[in-house]
Amino acid sequence: MRHFINLKDIPKNDLRKILKDSKKRKKSRMRFNTLVVDKDEPLKGKLLIQMFEKSSLRTRLSFYIAIKQLGGGTLTLRSNELHLGHGGESLADTAKILSTFGDGFIIRTDKEEKITSFKNNMSIPIINGLSPYSHPTQVLSDIFTVEEIKKKNISKLNITWIGDCNNVLNSLMAASVKFDFRLNIGCPKNYYPEKKIIDWVKKNKNKIQIFNDPNKAVINADVIFSDKVISLNDKVNERKKLSQFKKFKITQALLKKAKKDCIFLHCLPRGHEVDEKVFLSKKSKVWQQALNRVHVQKSILLYCFGKLR
Numbered sequence: 001m002r003h004f005i006n007l008k009d010i011p012k013n014d015l016r017k018i019l020k021d022s023k024k025r026k027k028s029r030m031r032f033n034t035l036v037v038d039k040d041e042p043l044k045g046k047l048l049i050q051m052f053e054k055s056s057l058r059t060r061l062s063f064y065i066a067i068k069q070l071g072g073g074t075l076t077l078r079s080n081e082l083h084l085g086h087g088g089e090s091l092a093d094t095a096k097i098l099s100t101f102g103d104g105f106i107i108r109t110d111k112e113e114k115i116t117s118f119k120n121n122m123s124i125p126i127i128n129g130l131s132p133y134s135h136p137t138q139v140l141s142d143i144f145t146v147e148e149i150k151k152k153n154i155s156k157l158n159i160t161w162i163g164d165c166n167n168v169l170n171s172l173m174a175a176s177v178k179f180d181f182r183l184n185i186g187c188p189k190n191y192y193p194e195k196k197i198i199d200w201v202k203k204n205k206n207k208i209q210i211f212n213d214p215n216k217a218v219i220n221a222d223v224i225f226s227d228k229v230i231s232l233n234d235k236v237n238e239r240k241k242l243s244q245f246k247k248f249k250i251t252q253a254l255l256k257k258a259k260k261d262c263i264f265l266h267c268l269p270r271g272h273e274v275d276e277k278v279f280l281s282k283k284s285k286v287w288q289q290a291l292n293r294v295h296v297q298k299s300i301l302l303y304c305f306g307k308l309r
């Protein structure tokens with residue numbers, strides 16, 4: 001049994017194997033967004049339970065379609081409808097029941113420790129569907145999208161992140177170590193990534209460069225990523241933070257400073273960090289990026305269920 005909680009804890013060969021499988025599976029399907037089951041039905045009879053403590057559109061839909069295409073089924077729980085935290089049932093008892101009824105568990109939570117507590121009390125695989133610290137399924141899928149569009153191993157590309165140093169960036173930094181790519185980060189000085197993750201990247205001999213100036217961060221970029229300035233878990237003075245990020249907006253002028261064939265990616269939902277013209281331009285591959293989550297998450301599920309080919 002394997003969990004999928006943080007990219008930094010998953011061996012790089014396993015991550016590469018997952019992407020290889022996604023590529024094969026995507027190639028062998030005619031229609032991507034339907035519930036038609038793959039011929040081999042590798043997860044026939046399996047139940048994936050999803051629990052969201054905060055909003056989600058893409059993650060819940062893509063896992064729903066993913067498990068269905070693999071022959072299994074899914075049930076989505078809202079945490080406020082359970083006894084946990086409201087009716088006094090313990091996390092250990094909840095975890096035991098989830099493990100008895102289900103075969104896999106996805107959790108999106110505001111508390112990192114909750115994932116660990118569930119993990120310690122469960123006997124089925126757990127997938128992190130976004131936490132304050134990371135968003136691993138999103139970022140692994142984004143690596144797939146980059147390589148699919150650029151037709152190159154990501155280690156040969158210059159990746160730039162412009163925006164807040166949040167959960168998605170933490171996972172991208174972990175991915176930069178696992179997949180060995182160069183990563184430039186552009187953000188205001190007082191929002192730089194946490195020292196412990198920078199130290200981990202450096203200890204693992206990978207290069208990241210951090211710029212207080214977006215114009216410098218995008219030079220030579222093959223891919224520019226961004227995300228909302230205000231994340232779901234952000235408890236900040238929103239007005240103040242947004243004003244500090246004003247000069248980090250992705251505009252057409254900024255994009256011109258990157259490579260000519262640079263693409264723009266964003267996990268969505270978006271805020272004001274990207275200009276509408278960029279977001280709707282040919283360089284923006286956000287819809288392909290969103291749909292690819294189905295393919296990669298299918299292989300993540302197979303990895304967790306010990307069924308990866």
Ligand code: CP
Binds near residue numbers: 055056057267269
């Ligand atoms: N990108 C992403 O995780 O979207 P949702 O919050 O809609 O799931």
Ligand code: NVA
Binds near residue numbers: 130
């Ligand atoms: N950083 C964003 C990602 C949403 C998918 C958030 O945590 O809200």
